[in-house]
Amino acid sequence: MITNQSIPLYRDGRHYDALNSDLLADIPFYVEEARRAAALNAPYRRERGKVGHQVLELACGTGRLTIPIAQSGVDITGLDLSPSMLAHARTKAEQAGVEISFVEGDCRAFELRRRFALIFMAFNSMQHLHDHASLTNLFSSVRKHLSPGGQFIFDVFNPKxxxxxxxxxxxxxxxxxxxxxxxxxxxxxxxxxxxxxxxxxxxxxxxxxxxxxxxxxxxxxxxxxxxCFFPQELDLLVRSQGFEIVDKFGNFERKPFASGEPKQLVVSRLRK
Ligand SMILES: C[S@@+](CC[C@H](N)C(=O)[O-])C[C@H]1O[C@@H](n2cnc3c(N)ncnc32)[C@H](O)[C@@H]1O
CATH class of the missing domain: 2.20.25 (N-terminal domain of TfIIb)
Structure with missing residues (x-):
């Protein structure tokens, strides 16, 4: 069952940011992917008279990634369950002088009525979804919001x-x-x-x-x-949801996923 209840740990964005102030390794990776998606999407946007946003971050929190992506010139929307994290994100975006559409919502059930060239869910956020129904709902919502050829990228840890x-x-x-x-x-x-x-x-x-x-x-x-998502299980999950895995990295330097890597960083797209 989907309940719109945010997680207490995420009730104060200031603490979240202070706690994660040294978390920087994933920023260049996601900025690069967002810029690439935006560039590839440019003709599609022109053709449609610039409809929709280019990139969507699910579970965007305080905008730790959303803001640097917007600063790099990409049109981005951030969605999160926690009103307080979003409030902090909005304040920071304003201070940074970037315009970002922040939306309160559940990644398992949202309807933005537009499509994105890239949807991503970073920093283990998918691990907040515990049961199969939640995961199926997530992938189904992603499917509905991806533009043709669009990618879904996420990272979770490799269980140790x-x-x-x-x-x-x-x-x-x-x-x-x-x-x-x-x-x-x-x-x-x-x-x-x-x-x-x-x-x-x-x-x-x-x-x-x-x-x-x-x-x-x-x-x-x-x-x-x-x-926790075990590696083979994770690949099966992605494939069972109609996606194909384009790349699977073990860290943000794009090292191919292998034994002992800390992360499972999955780049996927809808199977044709
Ligand atoms: C680990 S934080 C990641 C925040 C941000 N992406 C980052 O990298 O700093 C996880 C975020 O997931 C959000 N979240 C948890 N369950 C969610 C759900 N079902 N739908 C949308 N957001 C959710 C939390 O509110 C929190 O902001």
Whole structure:
């Protein structure tokens, strides 16, 4: 069942951005793909009198990728479930002086009444969809919004057995970042409980704060449930949804996917 409920971890875009401030490796890849799609799409747009947007990012969050893509001159729309992430994205886009259409919606059920040369879903966002019905709905929505020859690109992590096998009791440091509210340093830790029936990693994030008055432990605890996609299963899923895999990379430098690679970065298009 589709419920329009955003994930609590994504209720504050400022924390999301502070937490992910060093996440830069995927930006050149997605900018390049967006520019390529926009260039290929130019004749189609001319023919139709410039209808529709060129690129759509699903689960765009705070615009971490949407904004640099717009800055590179590409016409882009971002869709996300979380109103607060989108509000932060809009503020940042305005500050950056770029025009982006940000839409609140669920990637499993949206209707934008236009088609895109490229649809992408970055930074493991597809792993928020846990069951087959959700995935089928996602692919079906993507199909409806792709222009002829358009591509669907997404990245998810390559599940690492040693991480999934960890004891749920084992609390590990994640990272530290400056509290965007100016109250000190946030110390983030996590535990993982992998459910091998659903293939969902139940991650718990523990936020503590080190401020002028010492440590404020676990002032916030959030759940993040991430579906794992095993490599062969993922390829089958994509093909079963009427897509063909054009490329599968293991990182954002376009290294072909192989054993031990951290990512599964899939470039796909509708099968003819
Ligand atoms: C890991 S963040 C990625 C954000 C952004 N793409 C980035 O790379 O920084 C995942 C995003 O997925 C969004 N999300 C989760 N489930 C969604 C759904 N069913 N439809 C649309 N967005 C969803 C969350 O609100 C969150 O902003």
């Amino acid at each position: 057995i040693s991480i999934l096998a960890r004891s749920p009791e084992e609390r590990r440091p994640e990272r530290e970042y400056e509290d965007p509210e100016g109250k000190g340093t946030i110390v983030l830790e996590h535990t993982i409980h992998y459910d091998d029936a659903s293939q969902v990693s139940r991650i718990k994030w523990y936020f503590s704060r080190r401020g002028p008055n010492g440590l404020e432990p676990d002032f916030r605890v959030e759940d993040l449930h991430m579906r």
